[in-house]
Amino acid sequence: MLRAASLSLVITLWSSLSWAAPAIQNVAPRGLQIGGVTRVTISGTDLAAEPQLILPAGGTATLVGDAKPNKLEFDVTLPADVAPGLFPLRVANDAGISAAVTIGVDDLPQAAMTDKIEQLPIALTGNLTGAQLIKTTLTGKQGERLVVDVEAKRLGSNLRPVVRLLDDRGAQIAFSPQHESISGDARLEFTLPYDGEYVIQLQDALYKGANPGFFRMKVGDLHYADLTFPLGIVRESSVDVEPVLTSLGEAKLTAAASSAYAPQLSPQIKTPHFTGAAPRLLVNQNAEFVELRQKPGERIETPTAPVAINGRLSGENERDEYVVPIEPGKKYRVEVLAQRLGAPTDGVLEVHKAQGGGLGSNDDQPMTGDPALTVDAPADAEKLLIVLRDLQGRYGPEYVYRIEVTPLSIGDFTLTADTNIWNVPAGGVLTIPVSVKRRGYGGPIELAWDGEAGDFALSGNVIPAGATSTLLSVASPGAGRFAVARLIGKAQVSGREVVRNVLVQPSDSGFVTAQQVEIGLGTINQPPLGVALASPFSSDKLSLGSTVSVPVQVTRREGVAGPVRLKLLSTQVTPQKEVPDPKDKNKKVKVDDVERTLRLATDVIIPAEQSDATVTIAVPKDLADRSFDLALQAELLSADQKNVVATATTAAQRFSLAAPIYLELAGETTYRFAGKLFRSEGFQGAATIKVSGLPSGATAADVELAADKSDYVIEIKLPAGMKLDALAGVKLTAVTQKNGGETTSNETSLPLPKDP
Template identity: 35%
Template structure:
């Protein structure tokens, strides 16, 4: 039986790499092993370096351990364990962890075989041997042994395969220093080296090891095996169907016997290792790997001349071997015209030297398509749509260089590219749970056409641990799985497999969840199937989220979470609060130089406001959960986690989670029209129709709302009406700009937007109305105040900031010049033409509106800042939460807070008109700042201030 089928435990959790509660009771961590190998059936003393190591420590492996004991003199940073791995343990490379009563450690990779283990030395007394060492930077190492003529000696170094960064090169030299054999880093061994040679004479021979580039990049540990060694890198067949049993053999190796493989209880599609029998005494290296698949699996049959073997209906896999050079294996496959197929060859990724070429032929043998290498591997992958009129085709596999041999093994897979599927990932390789407490495991699904429920199961879960929430619900991509440990479960540990099953399919499929990369997993991806769990001593803090049944995620607003902690004994230290949710991390595209780059879109995420923490004397704390305005309306799971910090304010000494809560997004307000829906609106002054209605707010929403029209024809400017935060009802005069074209406004709708209006504003429901625009009287307008049009003296006033402001006459919006800002920013907090009051109903000398034009050359953000009463940025005056900055582009808010006008950078000059009162409330505008933020430069032009929108209409006449 494969070791991963045994009920140990390997596991993963959300962003919680949990430690313990005080410096002397933290979970163990290991940094180095004195030996990178263990001998099955023989006692080996292993020195382990790390932190938080205690005398109760024990090694945890996914193979049986006959005995182990910690030697006297254990220290917190180093201990020695005498360990005997069971004699029946199958050779291979495994992950070793250390467990104490305070949890389970990170993993390190270690080899297990039947070779004696020793530290690297300059002389080898007997063979075979496995030597552990570290390669000094820029140097080479040598060790010598005595050999006999005709003796076959193999050298094998494990470095990349056990998590080191060096790229080893091996050389075998005779007594005169003449090279007999050489091996560079081999792709088939994940970048490690191996060679075999027949010794030409009796005498002393040397083994030389160095890094390919003599860099010795850390970590630089290695395990060098020398002797009459036995290897097997491939297995045939390369796959076995889930739920079945099979036999496999290892072509081209010293293992002649067939080996039974049992996947009948394996919980999902994944990878297992072949068990190496005890009859192969000097086997070393990684054992061959087998795919466990959800397809029908077959082995290449004996070929009949003139007749091609047929594959099963998709999904189907066939394992074969190219036994001779120049050989091409072909198979027939029944297909349907228009069917979308994904065809894939597995070879190099599973230790085969085959450099595969995959060719699709028509029924008559005419080539239709071909594929060879793809990124990261020489294994081909081909997406192919079956042409019209084709019901059968041929699939051919060959080597790019026309090579062959008993170890040129491959697996060809054909599957329906449109078939529903998914994959699962875990965000860490381990989880430590306090006894009597709770932690949360974050499991993420990447869906490929399957949108139903995914049932999660933790195989090998130790007793004393209960689980809830083990389902990724239909349409969701994340589950927060709650794991709670019994009060007396401290010291429990295990290795698990985590699987997910799409049981709603007519033919259910199961997939194993993968952890992040662990040492050695690049070459051996099955190591990422292992997840570790440990139960720690009870936490010295308890943590509660005292929620209310009425709590909801109000779009564009915040949810205040009332938190409480209790500390035991004399525990002090700040307690940091973190939030985990089932919302996938939102992304956005920004410019990095001339390239588009996808980055996290923090402002679109459910998140905490700031970095909240309990101070040592605090037992209660209110934290705000910020809710994006466009959060999809579905159930979301949220969990708050408390991290007790050490005196350095950074190291986590204990983590504990509050229970998961499921909350629903709600619109913060609803628009209701209570009056006539058929009205006239005046284009200009005069008696006009009025929309009457009310804003029905949820209790938590305390912001102003702007009522406006949408779906207006081109050329119409939508009127706006502000409903203050303390008001519900409104009466909205329908006044349009003088000169607007008379006539009906087809498809016009009334909508309410959360103020200030931005690209991210929360929207209400919309209500259709019938509006006819009629001509009105010309309004009495006041000439707008010019801030900047062509006066270069204004540019000279921008004396603050580290950027550079200059006039630009080659590219402008209007007039003769514009303002060009390079570098950081340029500003003036007290411009002489300003000092103007912004008011809802401005009187003489007061303003409400601003108009400007801007453009950006490169980068992701452009920003215009408004100084309010001598201050920059949020706070100080105006409406609560007002930001007093405008920005456009995907770069996000700038300088601590800004209002988004557009999520795209204005590549051409764009004119912007804003209601300063609606955006920021009443304040005194005293200065301005202009920022390019990033990229080459920002251009600003045509900056005016007005009492009404009609004032800006005079600009056309003024500029004639």
Template identity: 25%
Template sequence: RPCLQWIVLFGFFVVAVQSQPIPKLTSVSPEWIQRGTTSVVTLEGENLSEVTGFIFSGEGGLTATNAPPPAYSANLESSRGGIVPGEDDERKLRVSVTVAPEAPLGARELRAVTATGVSEPVIVNVDFLSQITEREPNNDTNHAQLVELPVAINGVIRESAESDFFRFKAQKAQRLIFDVYAFRSGSPLDSSLALLDADGKELVRSEDVNGLDSLIDFTVPHDGEYFLQIRDFRYQGAKDFKYRIVAGELPCLDGIFPLGGQRGKSVEVSLRGRNLDALSKMKLKVEPTAPMGQQEIRARTAKGYSNPVLFDVGGLAEFTETEPNNALTNANAVTLPVVINGRINGEKDVDQFKFKVEKEQTFIFEVEASRFGSPLDAVLYLTDAKGKVIQQNDDTVGADARIEQRFSEAGEYVIRIRDLLERNGEDFAYRLVVRPPKPDFTVSFFPDTPRLYRDSYTVVGVEVQRQAGFDGAVEARLENVPAGVTAEPLLVPPDSTVSPMIVLHASEVAPLGRHLIKLAASGVIDGQRVNHEGRPEANGRAVREAFLTVLDKPPFTLEPVTLSARTEQDQSTAVEVAVRRFEGFLGEIQVTAEGFSSGKEPLTRNVELKPVTVRATDGRATLNLKAKLDSETGTRLILFKGEAKAEGQTVVQYSRAIPLTVDPFPFTLANSLPRLAITALPPDRKSAASEAEFSVKANRRGWFTDDIRLKVEGVPEGIVINSTNITRGASEAAYRIVASDKAPAGKEVSLTIIGSADVNGRSYQFRAPPLKVTINAPASENGSDQAAEKTASAK
């Protein structure tokens, strides 16, 4: 008895541990932290009371621990100990974050960890400035919050018509920058920023400099105190109207040129901005191992760092335009492939570049401007050597244009670029990338935080994005999975439209805890094997890392009894799954099936199914899967999913995968008309008004060519319709319908054409959409049958 009691108690203990909730993060405040400091931030989300650790992804230099509760001005003390002040809100958690003095500036992903899982990430940013959070009340000059420049101010316009005021001291001749980040950070705030003197007189106001974000460049006229005011331009406000103001005598970059450089080469970059200490040019060396693509660069002076701007690292040869090149006669000559760096700078400026191609060569001409923050709204023209336009494009990717052209003839051609609205300026920079199409692929996988119980299964979805005609197979495999966990490698065939799944299984001795996992993918392109690292996704958003959590034995498991399933479009099949319960768990379990259709579309896009409730006395569940008439055909993997409540928390379990095959329905039918009208007339009244014609069309699928037998359902008395079939190889059959005076005049009836055929010993039946037939009453005897005939003809 004691042994049995211990086993039952242990069973309840296992259920309690495994049903602990998974941590979820929705936000962090503040989002910016000064390097070389320790700051307390507040995480918001769900199930945060059991958090025991934190993970940072990205550049290093950050650590975090749980912060103690805030100090209260008054406290309570217990007589026997063991009772201490605490926060009872599981939706908030105070965290102490330490940033090393040498930590690189920029964003990091922060996740919370418990014994039962890893949260999705939130973003924290490392800055060099002191960080201030606005404190209410600060809504007028009398209550303005005192700040010391330079500083980064983080605040929220919470209510309509609210303004936040800040007070600071400045010295004569200082050139101060006040740069708002709201619109650029996804905030709905449309900022209006103003500087006021000590008497409250407005000196300058700014709106819509960087998108909807304000920017003030202010030279201090005399020593003294000044006020900074921020509000929404529309006088709106809400808890998500967040802003960040970078304020002080700081360097500020308006732009750089060129916007990028070639890997392994040096490039001289010109700088435009304020407080740059006469720094107008800088030579950059792009290392051969520099990461390809965009990255942030900053100017650094004795006063600090500037705002970041984007710089592109490419692999092609670079060319910088030279003026004049506005006409065909002075177009710059370039050799393809190439990246052309240019600016639309000057009234009605147009940049033209001439090049030569061989017959049947294909090239892509792609403008990269708006993605770097350039205001250029590019229009591209591809012309022959005489200026005849072959193709033009505007706004393929945002405001960036793109042309792809296969050249049927060798020779010289010209690519021309201008701004759509004929605007211009030093900041209208662009990169025009000219390259042949390069077949390639990328791979993503999800979720980024899978959880796997011992002696059980879970699944990771994989999506392959094919580029430039790549049609080869892709192999994908999870790496870094711990001992005792198996994840079979996956082969995605060339014609697959379904997102495949990697099914993971943990043995009874798999090591518990979290494990960093990666996905490796490979394919063959032009005879060479190409390897790519898969990109993890959290709720459709790309993230840096993925973590597998292995948990102890669950309260129940699922095991398929049906090892494979097969059905046809518009048909059903039954599948069975066994449920195994462990000591102490008697709760109801909702069982369903999961899988993918095209891309990330769920299984239910193609298959109709209803969950089944498994009660404590049941050991099995039977699911009815019906493939929709337009279901994608072929074979895909599906899993059984069980969901139950244990100790007030949701526990989810998966079975191993089984194949589900959907075969095409041999044919479908459609009427040539959705409705028609006839008139009920005696047989001796010869009139076209009592007759009508329509046809039934068959859509044969796959290899099916046999006869389709037809019958009509719903024919009332007084209506005569001929019998017919769709013969072998034919695609339609004609019907003639005649109404007599016994037909139900003044009513609408529905006729349904039913087609049937025998295929491989099975009988298939399809019902066409109903045909609506309006039966008109006969006209009067005064000879107005012509009107009825016109009505029938019109219908």
């Protein structure tokens, strides 16, 4: 009984000290109703500490009942003017902010999947895995328009939906496979032929549905628009766009101007019962050109590159030709976006000199059917002729495309960070690296929030000229604060301002998505671990080949115990060196060159009962002559030191070199030690002075002393890099012959001076 009681106490204590950020595992239903109240159940982990639901703009959420660590219930109210579409949903609480899950927002009543649909329209949430076949029935009327839209892939599910509509005899009358225009989801549209009962069937395309297999099945007289024409818009401009792959007919949609640097925006949707994501337009800082041809086959001249061309194939076997002014003798990237945006266009791209002469052609790239070319414009070419056609000669309103013509001679850059969840300790900072990949631009880049970010403050937000990264430190404005924001980088490149979003999620889409740039900012109200410098660095200068020491103090929240390991964060790109391949002696492999890396001189682990330590940073002798950001990361370890259970960071500090040169002795160093041999009265034999205890690599020759000599000099050679104190264990002895045998003198140590 005592043992069981003790175990129960340990579990309760550990649970009460949980400090992990909230994590969402499931949401039911997977949609919210515009102009109504939806009760939402969220399951996950670490949810309970003062939870708040982060919703699309204008929504409110009221907690129902008590918050539990693994379950929350909210009544969510959305005003009638909230835009329909797919949006991220997050939970924030005292331990930070969660990763986002995608939910649908529309004006449909929300319900769980059911065997019989009693009202239309309706949005049903369910789950399907393996070879499962899900069915539901409805009563329909002759001439009634019916849309069945299954959202799965668009919500992040692994289900590959296929949907069928059967009549009351069990005969299939409509079918939808997966459609690329809606990210691999299924949607059918059908006019019912008569009054009666109908069956909707849903299955995985391969009868091997993987977890998670959640979905939303929306049924009714629904409307949709998957694409627009044009496909892009210039930032800060407003444009009327034509919906494509749509049920909206010839209606125009308006994309309002925005001063933000969001990579995409959507036009305003006011149509009732709209389903799916609102169509997206790519936002461009350069020129946008829209095809307007007076007659088929006409060549059209565009603005000077960089330019994005929006076109459509309107006739069978059509070849759309564009003349693009360029700078002669420069390199250009010509890339088509069509299938990656959801259009069916299977483009074939050709690039020529406008006056004649081909420069290349392409019909696809790895992982996509969209073509692209990189061409060197000849010195006599002031214009490029760009031609696009469909591989099979297809055409129609949905065969839209976008051609981006980019001069690679103009400087540019790409910014990335490793995570999109930034949980900041109250009273401390979160320090994370932001990396830059440069193309023809080596100057500074300033990082800033794009619009509101809940007053989360930034430091270290300038990437220096020539640097490949910065250590960005983020401070929270206070307990209970959170935000969802975008981080941008600005630079003046060749007299023009270039602004790029910081990408926090990888993607192979060929364009920047909204999900790639959204950062969840949360506050850890009672962080389990903190770390700070007990006193500042004595200087912001680093000396080559030296060490820098600084006292560090860690704090553990009440009830938290464990050893803390310290690590150095640095913006230095780790140097590499070649070493023999342990698997093949004839080959070499590259490994990190630790000796040439900014690093902690020794490993530092602060015992559980201590909170202070001194860290020593070793500076390589050949460190590059540029600025470097340094910060310390503390890791709270489990008792066996095998797992990291919490981390904390200091604010970053920027250092530069005190001098770009370092002097040391190279090659062998020879030390000479002079001595005297004393003989007893009447003894006049020869002797040999011997050296013992030499460190590996050091050498010394024995010294032979004739019978009439007593002064000697011992020479010891040390290899490069070995210091004099390595000779502390060396001993000298003298050996001579007496009465036919060998006799040995006393041992004497070397008189070591200070290491020069």
